[in-house]
Amino acid sequence: MEKQWNNFCRELFDNGGYKDVLNGLLATVEIAVFGLIIGIIIGTLIAMVKVVPKYKILPRILEKVVDVYVGFFRGTPMVVQLLLGYFVLLPLLGIAVDSIIVAIVIFGLNSGAYVSEIMRAGIQSVDSGQLEAGRALGLSYGKTMMRIVIPQSIKNILPTLGNEFITLIKETSVVSFIAVVDLTKAFRQIGAAHYEYLVPYVVLALVYLVLVMLIALGVKMIERRFKRSERRYSK
Amino acid sequence: MNVDTQNDDNVLIKVRNLRKSFDKQEVLKGVNLDVHTGEKIAIIGPSGCGKSTFLRCVNCLEDPDGGSIMFEGEDLADMKVDINIHRQRIGMVFQQFNLFNNLNVLDNITLAPIIVAKRNRKKGQTVKEIKEKEQEKAYKLLEQIGLADKAKAYPSTLSGGQKQRIAIIRALAMNPKVMLFDEPTSALDPEMVGEVLDLMKKLANDGMTMVIVTHEIGFAREVANKIIFMNDGVIEEENAPEQFFAHPSSPRLKEFLSKVL
Ligand SMILES: Nc1ncnc2c1ncn2[C@@H]1O[C@H](COP(=O)(O)OP(=O)(O)O)[C@@H](O)[C@H]1O
Ligand SMILES: [Mg+2]
Numbered sequence: 001m002e003k004q005w006n007n008f009c010r011e012l013f014d015n016g017g018y019k020d021v022l023n024g025l026l027a028t029v030e031i032a033v034f035g036l037i038i039g040i041i042i043g044t045l046i047a048m049v050k051v052v053p054k055y056k057i058l059p060r061i062l063e064k065v066v067d068v069y070v071g072f073f074r075g076t077p078m079v080v081q082l083l084l085g086y087f088v089l090l091p092l093l094g095i096a097v098d099s100i101i102v103a104i105v106i107f108g109l110n111s112g113a114y115v116s117e118i119m120r121a122g123i124q125s126v127d128s129g130q131l132e133a134g135r136a137l138g139l140s141y142g143k144t145m146m147r148i149v150i151p152q153s154i155k156n157i158l159p160t161l162g163n164e165f166i167t168l169i170k171e172t173s174v175v176s177f178i179a180v181v182d183l184t185k186a187f188r189q190i191g192a193a194h195y196e197y198l199v200p201y202v203v204l205a206l207v208y209l210v211l212v213m214l215i216a217l218g219v220k221m222i223e224r225r226f227k228r229s230e231r232r233y234s235k
Numbered sequence: 236m237n238v239d240t241q242n243d244d245n246v247l248i249k250v251r252n253l254r255k256s257f258d259k260q261e262v263l264k265g266v267n268l269d270v271h272t273g274e275k276i277a278i279i280g281p282s283g284c285g286k287s288t289f290l291r292c293v294n295c296l297e298d299p300d301g302g303s304i305m306f307e308g309e310d311l312a313d314m315k316v317d318i319n320i321h322r323q324r325i326g327m328v329f330q331q332f333n334l335f336n337n338l339n340v341l342d343n344i345t346l347a348p349i350i351v352a353k354r355n356r357k358k359g360q361t362v363k364e365i366k367e368k369e370q371e372k373a374y375k376l377l378e379q380i381g382l383a384d385k386a387k388a389y390p391s392t393l394s395g396g397q398k399q400r401i402a403i404i405r406a407l408a409m410n411p412k413v414m415l416f417d418e419p420t421s422a423l424d425p426e427m428v429g430e431v432l433d434l435m436k437k438l439a440n441d442g443m444t445m446v447i448v449t450h451e452i453g454f455a456r457e458v459a460n461k462i463i464f465m466n467d468g469v470i471e472e473e474n475a476p477e478q479f480f481a482h483p484s485s486p487r488l489k490e491f492l493s494k495v496l
Contacts, residue, residue: 134347137405
């Protein structure tokens, strides 16, 4: 046990493992952060397609498209989506893209499918009277959504979005399937040096745990700030 | 005698044979109404008779099923008109105030005017100038209702009466040609009804064209120059206030008045 710990420390500090770990941590966070941002943008657009009145033909067509999109990304595993994107779609398109970019895009697309449901619930949590008031002032549907309804729904769904972020952080552990060196891959390499995995994987688990706890804390703080900003001018 | 053609120049909104159904329920069964510039029309009637639906159809918050709503030379019931342009000139005040909860009072008032002013921006005018001009205007309106110190407050911190008065000046900030009120005092605690009605009286005295759905019979009698009794999806009776209350002709209006007076 002590030998394993010493081997681990040697790999991590003396043989430069820490560099991979730091880079891996960066990759993990990058994929999750940018994936979530893309996810929020896509999810918001999908949610708007879902809630817009369906008098006209265009919204109805869009809804069908969106249903197929959401069905695919929720109905297949993330790993399969990564593999399809990296090993099938990219060669088909004949373009060379860094694998971490592919990971970010696929995570964004995938997250969009989930965020759309969260966002729809958020939009419906804002009373429709405010939408009507915006429309009655002559603002377009899109403008009213963007300036009035969406900001309030994001506030209402902040805790759920925080959970989505945590889910993304954890799910990034599969990106080594497309040759991204993330946190998990970095620790796997350390273990592989001596075929000793006990210490590296326990430490890996702890790192994820701390990361997730920090994010949860951050979300709580943002939430509290949002609440305060409304109360500040109470007189 | 044709009253319509006589005063045609003055007719701001001309509603003809307006119809609206929800599923199978026919709520508006052919409503006709002329709103002349400067007129104050009060609409009364039993709950569920279609007063809100009528008002909401006038600016197409509900799409009418039939009939026409002529406003500034265009038929708003025609789905092809750019309704947003017309809505900028038709102010609406709701029973539930409907202030934007994510914006402070000042931004509530200036949001729409700034967007419109940006779109119609004159050469050389900066966004900053537009904003400052609209904010100045908003402050003036707030001062008129004695709420300038609430400019930076959020709606959740205001009383119902304050919210409704701000909702009214939010509509006014668009310089509307006409204001529609849907039971503006019905959601208020009794002690706050007065401040909202006072503001509406002031508006009326300033010459604003107003269509007001209300249960405040006393207010209607005092401010309106025409009172309309709506019942079961049609206008059953309309008259000047003295006549309306002194000599109601429809039996249902008589019955209604006996309940509310
Ligand atoms: N969006 C809607 N969907 C279905 N029914 C509605 C809707 N809005 C109003 N109604 C119905 O139309 C009738 C008239 O409603 P409303 O115009 O609100 O009456 P009032 O304002 O005179 O009390 C009521 O029976 C109401 O239930
Ligand atoms: Mg009503």
